[in-house]
Amino acid sequence: MSVLQPLRIRVRLFAMQREAAGTRELRLEVPLGATVDDAWAAVVEVVPALAPGRSSLRFAVNGDYADPDRPLADGDEVACIPPVSGGSGEAEPLPDAPRRILDLRAEPFGSELAAELADRLATDHDGGVVAFLGRTRVTPGTPAPGQEAEAARHAGREVQGLEYEAFEPMALAVLGEIADEIEARFGVRRLAIVHRTGPVPLGDTSVLVVAVAPHRDAAFAAARYAIDETKARAPIWKAERFADGQVWVGDVARTGPQDAPGA
Numbered sequence: 001m002s003v004l005q006p007l008r009i010r011v012r013l014f015a016m017q018r019e020a021a022g023t024r025e026l027r028l029e030v031p032l033g034a035t036v037d038d039a040w041a042a043v044v045e046v047v048p049a050l051a052p053g054r055s056s057l058r059f060a061v062n063g064d065y066a067d068p069d070r071p072l073a074d075g076d077e078v079a080c081i082p083p084v085s086g087g088s089g090e091a092e093p094l095p096d097a098p099r100r101i102l103d104l105r106a107e108p109f110g111s112e113l114a115a116e117l118a119d120r121l122a123t124d125h126d127g128g129v130v131a132f133l134g135r136t137r138v139t140p141g142t143p144a145p146g147q148e149a150e151a152a153r154h155a156g157r158e159v160q161g162l163e164y165e166a167f168e169p170m171a172l173a174v175l176g177e178i179a180d181e182i183e184a185r186f187g188v189r190r191l192a193i194v195h196r197t198g199p200v201p202l203g204d205t206s207v208l209v210v211a212v213a214p215h216r217d218a219a220f221a222a223a224r225y226a227i228d229e230t231k232a233r234a235p236i237w238k239a240e241r242f243a244d245g246q247v248w249v250g251d252v253a254r255t256g257p258q259d260a261p262g263a
Contacts, residue, residue, distance in 0.1 A: 004032045007072055011043055012079040015165055015237035016146060016248045021047040036061060037068040039078045046192040056083050057143040058253045060235070063170045065255040067224065079167055083144040085231060085238030100177040101192035101210075102217055104236075109194065110205050121190040121212040128216035130223040134207040136162050136200050140240050141249040151247045159240045160199040167235040170197075178229045181257055188213045188222035193230060199241075205237075229257065 013021050028042045036059045037210045058081040059066050065081075072078070083244040099200040101117055114131040122129060143151035154180040175193050182188050190212040200206045207230065211222035230236075232254045 003147055004073075007029055007034055007074045007076070009072060009075070012077060012167065013040060013043075014080070014167060014235070015082050015239070016144065017050055017053070017080055017082055018165075020049045024157060030233055034072050036066055036070050036072065036078060037066065040068070040080065044082065053082065053146050054194040054210065057081060058250045058255055060167075060170055061172060073110060079170065079235070080170075081235050081253050082248070083168070084234060084253045085164070085236055085250045089164045099189050099191075100176075100179050101194065102172055102179065103192075103194045104168055104197050105194060106196070106198045108200075109208065110206055113194065113205075114208055114210055117192040117194070117208075117210045118212060120191060121210060123190075123212075125214055126190070126212050127218035130209075130211045130214050130216070130217050130219040132209040132227050133205045134225050134227070136202050136206055138202065140247065141238075142251070144248045144250045145252070150245065153205045154242045154245065154247060158240050159202070160243060161202055161241045162206060163241055163246065164195070164197045164200060164206065165237045165239075166195070166197050168197075171234045171236055175230065178233070181229070182211075182222045182225055185225065186213075186218045186222045188218050191222060191226060193226055194201060195230070195234070195236060197236075222253075232258070 006222055009028055011028055013229040018024050026043060026046060030038050030042050037252045039071060060081060061070060062077050096257045097258040110135060118129045140159050179191050182191055188211055191209040196206045209223050209226045211219045239248045239251060
């Protein structure tokens with residue numbers, strides 16, 4: 001009688017999960033017919049300290065958000081997504097003008113990049129350019145689920161810097177989805193979203209959005225949507241660094257637009 005071979009899967013861990021497990025990934029075997037939730041159960045067997053985080057997790061399989069009951073196949077990559085950090089018709093762009101600039105960068109950038117991107121995106125038909133820059137501040141944010149005790153230890157202290165970690169291929173894919181939604185909702189086809197990874201000192205820029213459109217209302221709406229959805233959905237994690245430790249901050253990731261069913 002033949003013996004059914006188990007499925008071999010790769011599980012990616014991020015942010016507070018990575019710290020607790022001491023590794024970025026696990027190579028596991030699960031039974032034939034196993035689901036995403038079964039994969040998580042296998043992770044917890046290896047790293048029991050991760051069990052309390054289940055209620056605030058989202059999952060992705062091979063770079064796409066997936067429900068916990070999705071069946072797995074041999075060779076699948078399962079990413080466990082902890083809480084993330086937390087506007088008339090328009091003329092066609094010039095043939096050589098980039099429509100979108102979506103990027104994750106380890107190197108610093110500031111307001112000069114906003115001007116550069118606006119020049120690269122705008123055409124002679126565009127009357128509105130809206131740029132948003134998010135900067136590192138000294139006041140702490142809301143701790144991610146499971147980080148409350150560590151946050152309490154640093155209560156009353158000032159943030160000394162940030163550390164960003166990203167699941168880069170999926171993060172860029174999500175930014176592309178957000179750009180698609182902006183084009184469909186507001187008619188804005190020229191957009192940039194650039195996010196830092198790695199350490200970001202106090203006062204430095206961590207995220208930049210530039211929206212370009214013929215009219216200001218659409219540009220403002222597009223920029224606001226871009227930053228709100230990036231913060232809520234892109235698998236990018238933020239840790240606030242203090243003198244003697246750090247706290248991961250954020251909320252449970254949304255898997256789609258806020259007004260979409262099941263998001």
